[in-house]
Amino acid sequence: MALMPPRALRLPRPPRRLRTAFAAGLCAAVLLQPTAAATPRENGSGTPSTAVRWQECRAIVGIPVDPAVADCAVHHVPRDYARPAEGTVPLVMLRRRASDPARRTGTLFVNPGGPGTSGLHTAYRAERFLDPEVLARHDVIGFDPRGVNTSAALKCYLSQEDYAAGAADRVPVPVADSEIARTLRATAAYTDACARNAGPLLPHATTLNAARDLDQLRRSTGDERLGYIGFSYGTLLGATYANLYPDRVGSMVLDGNVDPVLRSSDGLEYDRRRAAGTELALAEYLRRCAAAPAVCPFAGSDTRQKFDRIRDRLRTGPLTLPDGTTTTLSRFTAKVADSLATPSRHTELAGTLAELHQAVAAEPAAPAAQASEGARVIEAAEASVQAGTPYRRDDSETAYNCLDKPYPPTPALWPVLAAHWEGQSPTFGRMAAFESLPCATWPARWWQADRYAGPWSRPTPRPVLVIGNRYDPTTRYRFAERMATVLGSARLVSVDMIGHTALGLSRCADAITTDYLLGRADPPPGGAECRPDTESF
Known part of the structure; x- marks a missing residue:
């Protein structure tokens, strides 16, 4: 073989x-060496957001998407939030519409990780990790962050x-x-x-700016608070957003977590x-x-x-x-x-x-x-x-990593x-x-970039749901423990599984997530222990 x-x-x-x-x-x-610090708490970001115009995805990105299920939009954000007049970046979104519009309660943004991974397909196939009842009540929006895939790909x-x-x-x-x-x-x-x-976007491909962009996207949907599911690197994006805009967080699920403190410091x-x-x-x-x-x-x-x-x-x-x-x-x-x-x-x-x-x-x-x-x-x-x-x-993964994570030159x-x-x-x-x-x-250089390095402990209105596999080969379990500890309000669900991320692979973790997203119950204060649906052997 x-x-x-x-x-x-x-x-x-x-x-x-x-x-x-x-x-x-x-x-x-x-x-x-000193790093460019983000404003500790951001009350606004760049130019005001406006509602987007949703269209058939084929007209925007040329991908074969069933128009009865999903549509797409482009939203422009400042390339440099300190100098918004210097140009914008077009961000492409795909919205999988709630299957029961009459019962729709809000939006869930999803990020599959990377950094540098497109989120369009993740939203379109959200049935792989979300319960039908969640899909009935929520639009699920995947997006390509700045520099990624269809959003001004950094090459x-x-x-x-x-x-x-x-x-x-x-x-x-x-x-x-x-x-x-x-x-x-x-x-x-x-x-x-x-x-x-790579062009003028190169020094601005950071998670801090991606989190600012995410707030712009949230505002464009009309939602007062962010519903969010982040996988792998997407947990860093979620944690960054939660600490920039803690009062704007609704429900947030972080699966396959990074250690935000260590990743942003060494x-x-x-x-x-x-x-x-x-x-x-x-x-x-x-x-x-x-x-x-x-x-x-x-x-x-x-x-x-x-x-x-x-x-x-x-x-x-x-x-x-x-x-x-x-x-x-x-x-x-x-x-x-x-x-x-x-x-x-x-x-x-x-x-x-x-x-x-x-x-x-x-x-x-x-x-x-x-x-x-x-x-x-x-x-x-x-x-x-x-x-x-x-x-x-595209080279967005390297760009984000090299600006977010301090490395010696x-x-x-x-x-x-x-x-x-x-x-x-x-x-x-x-x-x-x-x-x-x-x-x-x-x-x-990372020490000249707009990058976020904390604090990470600002409390959110609801606890963040943190999920970690005990034998995760990509983001180790200790990172999930660290994420749950440093966030201002979080609950940890542990899954005894070899593999990276758990949603869609553990009925136990899925049930806790479903109850959380539907507002029926927050995760247990002392955490929870789950098993996968299928063992390795």
Whole structure:
């Protein structure tokens, strides 16, 4: 079975041979630089909002949406809230209308996370995570935040060909010195392209501004208070809104939470702890697999040892399977992390691991030296695009992360951190370190940006519902505990599940959420414990 190329994984990236003590001192010195502070409590934002004109989605974004179910609109917001006369950003929204308009009680905005993920499809398919009674009484609105997808997409490349050429030498999990050197050079070239091509929105792609935009969107619907569901990074957007505009919060559900305090104060430490959380989820996955030999094809008394053998073998170079397909350490690491985050892929992952272990075991005791990953990271389809093909992606995820999270502007630090983190988190530490490498040379600096770093404790009229999986590989459970603790008013629902986010996967958590959104009952003051609908094995 061929392993898929790595997707954009939300973990960090690596440094070079500087001493760890020096690295820590350098990080501390940089993180103490002043940051542009947000107004502690905002009573208004930019120009007054006006009602939007809802139209068929095909007329706005050209997507095939059933007009009997949903419609779309564009709402313009200031690009720079400090200088609203300098231009606006068009934000695209999709509204899934309440299925029982006569009983409609309000609007729920949804954000699927990322940062940099489009919210249009999330709203359109809201039945995947919301009860029919909630959908009957609420319009559900998904939107593309500034710089994302249809909302003035922030792009660092002019064509898909430029992207393929620029990405060919960037190895997500570089091990050899040559791989690390190429990745450092290619990443610097990437951020140079961002400086040339991303445009005037680049320094304004922050969660603070996205929260201000969200208030503009709320006002455009006529709702006095915000109804909101945020997943993953969307929990940071929700928490930011709740502390900028606490009196305007109606119901708010945050599922798969970040630690807002750590994320806004120390990007590297936040990323290191995320990698450690992914290791915890992997350990629990392997434990449950070993305990279920009848249904887990990778089970055995030595499940952990077999996994480590695959990973350590891939550190030496790519592995060719009997069917001729090839995988690399980068693809393997991304495949495992992505599969852990999605419970429906847990059995498939076990089969893939079994096949890989069989291939490793069949190799000679001392395999020949392998070539480094190099351009294998890029899919063949990406590497052979025709000249002039428009750039299909956007770079909003990197933009938000590099402006929201403080990172030192010292690329040589990343290989050092990668080696150190790999010792602590042997499967995910190296990838986690190198993922944030673009932030070391990002052309807009975080300490000059409009960014929000607290306070986080302003009370809201109703408690915020915080949901956390105990073995979340993307945003670890401790982050959900932290979110519930630091918010001015919050209740925590814990789900004993391996996977990222719980809504739609746990009838228990869904029932608590439904009662909360319909105003029937707030979550229990002492929190609640839930289980998933389906176990991993």
